[in-house]
Amino acid sequence: MSAIFALANQKGGVAKTTTTGTLAAGLKKQGFSVLTIDCDPQGNLSMSVAAENQDSATMYEVMKGTVSAREAIQHTPSCDIIPANTILAGIEQELHNVGKEMTLREKLRDEQTGVAEEYDYILIDCPPSLGLLTVNALTAADYLLIPTMAETFAASGITQLYDTYKSVKKYTNPALRIDGVLLTRTERTRVTKTIQELTEKIADYMGADVYRTTIRSNVIIKEAQAVQENVFDYIESKAQTKGERVSEASRNFVNDCLNFVKEFVEKEREQ
Numbered sequence: 520m521s522a523i524f525a526l527a528n529q530k531g532g533v534a535k536t537t538t539t540g541t542l543a544a545g546l547k548k549q550g551f552s553v554l555t556i557d558c559d560p561q562g563n564l565s566m567s568v569a570a571e572n573q574d575s576a577t578m579y580e581v582m583k584g585t586v587s588a589r590e591a592i593q594h595t596p597s598c599d600i601i602p603a604n605t606i607l608a609g610i611e612q613e614l615h616n617v618g619k620e621m622t623l624r625e626k627l628r629d630e631q632t633g634v635a636e637e638y639d640y641i642l643i644d645c646p647p648s649l650g651l652l653t654v655n656a657l658t659a660a661d662y663l664l665i666p667t668m669a670e671t672f673a674a675s676g677i678t679q680l681y682d683t684y685k686s687v688k689k690y691t692n693p694a695l696r697i698d699g700v701l702l703t704r705t706e707r708t709r710v711t712k713t714i715q716e717l718t719e720k721i722a723d724y725m726g727a728d729v730y731r732t733t734i735r736s737n738v739i740i741k742e743a744q745a746v747q748e749n750v751f752d753y754i755e756s757k758a759q760t761k762g763e764r765v766s767e768a769s770r771n772f773v774n775d776c777l778n779f780v781k782e783f784v785e786k787e788r789e790q
């Protein structure tokens with residue numbers, strides 16, 4: 520049985536997609552089987568792992584029910600993925616049925632064609648909104664993981680996400696829990712004890728943890744994404760195959776990612 524995580528925050532640019540990709544690749548390197556689901560019509564996660572999202576089955580067809588979750592899966596060096604493209608944006612208007620919030624949950628857990636039994640982890644990358652796609656992701660998930668940036672506005676936006684979380688718990692998924700809040704893109708020099716404290720206060724209010732690990736800002740993640748590789752493979756090929764210099768700051772960033780994967784795996788979760 521998979522543990523299913525929705526990575527959500529209605530704010531854009533807080534590293535939902537980056538965290539999904541890096542966590543998936545890190546878990547796979549530890550020997551876990553990992554499926555990622557691109558739930559964002561922008562398709563950034565699909566691009567970051569070089570999934571084919573123009574002529575292949577995508578999340579749109581899965582949500583429509585014309586293709587099964589299993590049929591839409593692609594295998595990449597970083598992780599398995601159900602990709603998405605801009606057409607997915609239309610799904611919010613196209614699903615009319617009662618219980619439309621349950622669509623993804625039902626597709627993943629379908630006895631014949633569902634894949635929830637087949638992976639150790641399923642990570643769902645949510646769009647930057649609290650609409651039907653995010654509600655579907657939260658309804659399908661066991662846990663909510665909240666990436667946020669170390670800045671005041673990002674921290675304060677979490678309370679809206681918390682309202683959505685509470686209503687999903689009330690109506691469509693009572694078992695949903697918050698796994699934690701992840702501080703990303705931090706600038707160590709300016710941090711920001713105030714932000715750390717604010718984030719902890721907000722997490723506290725939600726009854727959630729802030730992960731011990733924080734992910735600092737570094738350009739190497741952008742370089743890796745530009746060549747559609749995960750950062751672990753990218754740094755290895757840069758240092759070893761190409762013999763290029765990797766800065767200490769970049770190594771520190773990759774260590775943050777490794778530490779987060781470790782913390783994520785070790786975090787005790789009640790079954």
Ligand SMILES: Nc1ncnc2c1ncn2[C@@H]1O[C@H](COP(=O)(O)OP(=O)(O)O)[C@@H](O)[C@H]1O
Pocket residue numbers: 530531532533534535536537538563647703704705734735736737738740741744
């Ligand atoms: N730790 C980091 N350091 C530097 N840039 C980052 C980091 N994490 C994410 N980014 C960049 O920030 C931008 C937004 O990240 P992304 O993961 O797409 O956010 P979201 O999915 O929440 O919109 C991307 O250009 C990404 O490359």
Ligand SMILES: [Mg+2]
Pocket residue numbers: 535536537559563645646
């Ligand atoms: Mg994104």
